[in-house]
Amino acid sequence: MxxxxxxxxxxxxxxxxxxxxxxxxxxxxxxxxxxxxxxxKKGRFYGHARSYMSATVNEGVLSDYHAWGIGAGIGYQTPMFFKHFEVGLSGFFMFNLKSSDLEKVDEKTNFQNRYEVGLFDIERPNDHEDLDRLEELFVKSHLGKKSNLTVGRQIPLTPFINPQDGRMRPTLVEAAVLELKEWKYLNLHAEYIWRISPRSTVRWFETGESIGIYPVGVGIDGKPSAYKGHIESEGIGIVGLNFQKNHWSLQFWNTYVENILNTRMSKIEWKSKTIGNKNWFLGGQIIQQNTIGNGGNEDPTKAYAQKNSGSNVFSGRVGQQATRFDWYLNGTRITAKGRYLMPREWGRETFYTFLPRERNEGFGDLTAITVNTYFKPEKHIKLELSGGYFQLPDVKNFALNKYGMPTYSQVNLGITYQFDKYLKGLNALLLVVRKDEIGETYQNDRFIFNKVNMTHLNLIINYHY
Known part of the structure; x- marks a missing residue:
């Protein structure tokens, strides 16, 4: 209805x-x-149709899963009126065409499905039809030649809160976003977020309410986290600065989650002059995080972050970019000061070592090394082969290992095809992910199921018009 x-x-x-x-x-x-x-008639119509097939094959007798979802949406943005304003509106609906029983728990671990359930509504795993969402509804005011203020429902575009396009629909926010771009080399960004609709959901949530929709892991005492439904926060304030000149790019971001966390990121990147269709690339990030207020709740057992806690993260990249082949060597270190925390409902990680379908959020004392390669044999095809080694604390070191993840290796193989001519706007992605345990799991399948010793497959077809 x-x-x-x-x-x-x-x-x-x-x-x-x-x-x-x-x-x-x-x-x-x-x-x-x-x-x-x-x-x-002078406005802009746009639309998106999506087909997403996903399957996970776990080790031995542990449960396997599959799902196939399809969906479509339409949007419209008015032309400018009163010389300064535009209005945008969009919505999307989706269907679960065929899937495993996504509510059924694995008999050996008593854990539920992790990946396929996220294609639809994680709150109602077996709802196959009533899955629709009013996604965008905003007013944009143009300020000066390049600046604007956008108020309402929109797509987030910041390092820690972003669409994270790895399921049927992205994360969206209800916010006021100010972009100042009047200077030649400098851009300023400021926003206040008061509601969020995470990917894998169709509802809109208050800031605190949105934390805990995904699996919550364990507290520092090893007991299941109890913060879901108990987090108090008035909203999120974000300030960003982006300076670009010649071959250099500098970014500074501060993400303030009232009563919970403050996260600061400094990022510097350098790209060499292109010679012979090739250039070198260097990048570095420093992320510092500390608890604000009571971490979300006065009761420590119901808080998202513990008082007086925090974390430090360092991430770097070196690589070479070319017309047909790019490669990068990346490294990330989360110190043993504490867990790096950022609600998984809000966005993907900004670390250079990030590989799709796994996160390093919730861990401290982590060392990650990854290699990315991208080959473009012709303009319609892009091949990716990436791999990484992720050294984590012992799975029983609860203070630094929130989700009981062992040290592991990961390999991603991706093939993207971009259609042209009569099928312009259509693209297809085949992604195969393999993860294997390296660290100790104590013969406990709860440290293996949907985490390691598994193969995950995605076939995603998008049509944008």
């Missing part, structure tokens, strides 16, 4: 001009360019 109402509203919005024009048609002699119909 909500889907029918949504598309009726969209249809009415787009056709109000036609209705108004019909009422006054008998007064027209020549084409009237002042009608609402003419105004809306």
């Amino acid at each position: 909500r889907r029918i109402i949504f598309f009726y509203v969209v249809w009415s919005f787009f056709n109000i001009g036609t209705i108004a024009q019909g009422i006054h048609a008998h007064h027209e002699v020549e084409k009237d360019t002042n009608t609402l119909n003419h105004f809306f």
